[in-house]
Amino acid sequence: MDLSAGFGALLSFAAVIAMIPLALWLLRRTPMGRNASSAGMRTVAALPLSNTQRIVTVEVGTGDERRWLVLGVTPGSISTLHTMAPQEDAPLPAAGNATPFAQVLGRLQGRGSRDAH
Structure with missing residues (x-):
């Protein structure tokens, strides 16, 4: 009798251990399991200037209220450089055909690449 009680406890323990990954998988798919601070926010692009x-x-x-924020990020602060309407996702330039930073910044500020020189 003692053997069957020990086997039942061991089986129950194994069932609980097996349910942990299932519970974590389900939690990730619920709003409670998602990071609340990132809801309605996504990183579009990042350009490192230095380390x-x-x-x-x-x-x-979301919807009509969507905006793109161009932010300057340093260890001590985050500054809004520009706010604009969402743009179409542009394909990334080829490695040999990279757009100079001044041209990208000029376009973001509403000026053409001719003014960014």
Whole structure:
């Protein structure tokens, strides 16, 4: 009798251990399991300027209220450089045909690449 009680406890323990991955999988698919701070926000692009500085384009909001924010990010602060309507996702330029940073920044500010020189 003692053997069957020990086997039942061992079986119950194994069932609980087997349910942990299932519970984690289900939790990731619920709103409670998602990171609430990233809801309605996504990173569109990031451009490193140095080891500690970068420019990041972030999409915030949903529907008609969607906006792209161009942010300057340093270890000590985050500054909004520009706000604009969402753009069509452009294909990445080829490695040998990279767009100079001044041209990209000029386009983001509403000026053509001719003014960015």
